[in-house]
Amino acid sequence: MAFKRNKIRFKSGSDEESTYDLDLSPMLALMVTLIPIMLLATVFVKVTIIESALPQVVQKAIEEDRNNKNKKISIQLNMKKNKSFYLNISKGKRSRKSIKISSRGGQWDLNRLHTQLVTIKQKYPRTFRIDLVPAESVSYEDIVKVIDEARGTKSEDPKLYIRDKESNKRVETTVMFPDIIFSNVVGG
Amino acid sequence: MSRVVNAMKRNNKKSTFILQLTAMVDMFTIIIVFLLKSYSTSAVNITPQKGLDLPMSSSYTSPVEGVKVVVSKMGIFVQDRQVITFENGKILNRDIASEDSDFISDLFKALNNEAEKARAIAEKNEEYKFDGKIIMQADKELPYGVLKKVMYTASMAGYADLKMATLSME
Structure with a gap:
C-alpha cells in the first residue's frame, strides 16, 4: 500500500528530486586537519639496523660462539685499497689459510667473496664471527x-x-656470519 | 551563445550554489590511506640534511633506542648538535688529539656527557640500564678512516655497542 502511495506521489510530481547532494564539507575539514598531522609522522625512507633475529638453536650456537673465549677458528676479512679481499682463516695458533679475491673490472668481487664465505661456513658451521679489517x-x-x-x-x-x-x-639456517667486528678500530 | 546563458539563468534561479566536493574527498581518502601505510613510530628519525646519504642494506631489523651520532660530509652531530665541522669531508687536524691520531676530543666530550647523563639516570631509576648503544648514521661515501676514528672515540666514551643505520631495500 505504502509502495503504491509513493508511486502515486512520484507520478503527481510532488517529490521532483529523488536524489540529493551529501554535505561533504565536515569530512573535508577533517581530512584537511588529518593530512598535515600524518605528513609530519610519515616516513618516506625506512631505516633499519644491521642485526638479526634468529631461531633458538642458531641463536644458542651464536651465543656459545660469542662466549667462547678460546676460539679455535677465527676468520679475518681484509678489504684492501685496490679493492681486493684477503680472507685469513686461523685454526688455533698454528695453521693458517689465506684466500685472495682480486677485484673484478676495478670493482669489489662480491659474488666470489660470498661463494667463498658460504664454503667456509659449510666447513665451520659453528663459527659466526668475522673480523673485518x-x-x-x-x-x-x-x-x-x-x-x-x-x-x-x-x-x-x-x-x-x-x-x-x-x-x-x-636445523636449516640462512645465517652465516651475523657478528661483524671491526678489529682494527683499537690499535689497528 | 546568449540564448544558452539566458536558459541557464532561467533554470538556476538560486544565487548560491553547492560546490561539488566528491572528487576532492576521493583524492583526500587515497592520500590518507597512503600516509597511514607509511606512518612511523620508529625510534630512529632521520633528519634530512646536506651531506648525509645513508647506504642501502638488505637488513630488516628495526632500529633501537640509543645515542644518535650522525657523521655527514659536513661534520659530526651528537643528538642533533654539531660537535665537529669537516672541511672537504675530512676531519681537521686541530680536532684530533696530538697524542692519539684516532681520538676526536670534542666528540669524546659530547659522548662522555651523554654517558654521564645516562649513568646518573640509571643510578636513580633501577629499570633503566646504561647499555652503551650508539646508532651511527653515516654518509655512504665517507671513508672508513673517518668512521674508524668515530668508532674508536665512541668506544673510549663507553659506547661499545655500535649499530649502523642503513636504508631498507624494500
Missing part, C-alpha cells in the same frame, strides 16, 4: 655491502645446517 680509504657503502654478503645466504646458495647438541637434529 677495511683499509682507511674504503667507503662506508662498500663496507655495508660486504656485511650484507657475509650476514646470510641467498636463495641460490646451498642450504646450511646446524646440529643441535641436545636433540642431535639438523
Whole structure:
C-alpha cells in the first residue's frame, strides 16, 4: 500500500528530486586537519639496523660462539685499497689459510667473496664471527655491502645446517656470519 | 551563445550554489590511506640534511633506542648538535688529539656527557640500564678512516655497542 502511495506521489510530481547532494564539507575539514598531522609522522625512507633475529638453536650456537673465549677458528676479512679481499682463516695458533679475491673490472668481487664465505661456513658451521679489517680509504657503502654478503645466504646458495647438541637434529639456517667486528678500530 | 546563458539563468534561479566536493574527498581518502601505510613510530628519525646519504642494506631489523651520532660530509652531530665541522669531508687536524691520531676530543666530550647523563639516570631509576648503544648514521661515501676514528672515540666514551643505520631495500 505504502509502495503504491509513493508511486502515486512520484507520478503527481510532488517529490521532483529523488536524489540529493551529501554535505561533504565536515569530512573535508577533517581530512584537511588529518593530512598535515600524518605528513609530519610519515616516513618516506625506512631505516633499519644491521642485526638479526634468529631461531633458538642458531641463536644458542651464536651465543656459545660469542662466549667462547678460546676460539679455535677465527676468520679475518681484509678489504684492501685496490679493492681486493684477503680472507685469513686461523685454526688455533698454528695453521693458517689465506684466500685472495682480486677485484673484478676495478670493482669489489662480491659474488666470489660470498661463494667463498658460504664454503667456509659449510666447513665451520659453528663459527659466526668475522673480523673485518677495511683499509682507511674504503667507503662506508662498500663496507655495508660486504656485511650484507657475509650476514646470510641467498636463495641460490646451498642450504646450511646446524646440529643441535641436545636433540642431535639438523636445523636449516640462512645465517652465516651475523657478528661483524671491526678489529682494527683499537690499535689497528 | 546568449540564448544558452539566458536558459541557464532561467533554470538556476538560486544565487548560491553547492560546490561539488566528491572528487576532492576521493583524492583526500587515497592520500590518507597512503600516509597511514607509511606512518612511523620508529625510534630512529632521520633528519634530512646536506651531506648525509645513508647506504642501502638488505637488513630488516628495526632500529633501537640509543645515542644518535650522525657523521655527514659536513661534520659530526651528537643528538642533533654539531660537535665537529669537516672541511672537504675530512676531519681537521686541530680536532684530533696530538697524542692519539684516532681520538676526536670534542666528540669524546659530547659522548662522555651523554654517558654521564645516562649513568646518573640509571643510578636513580633501577629499570633503566646504561647499555652503551650508539646508532651511527653515516654518509655512504665517507671513508672508513673517518668512521674508524668515530668508532674508536665512541668506544673510549663507553659506547661499545655500535649499530649502523642503513636504508631498507624494500
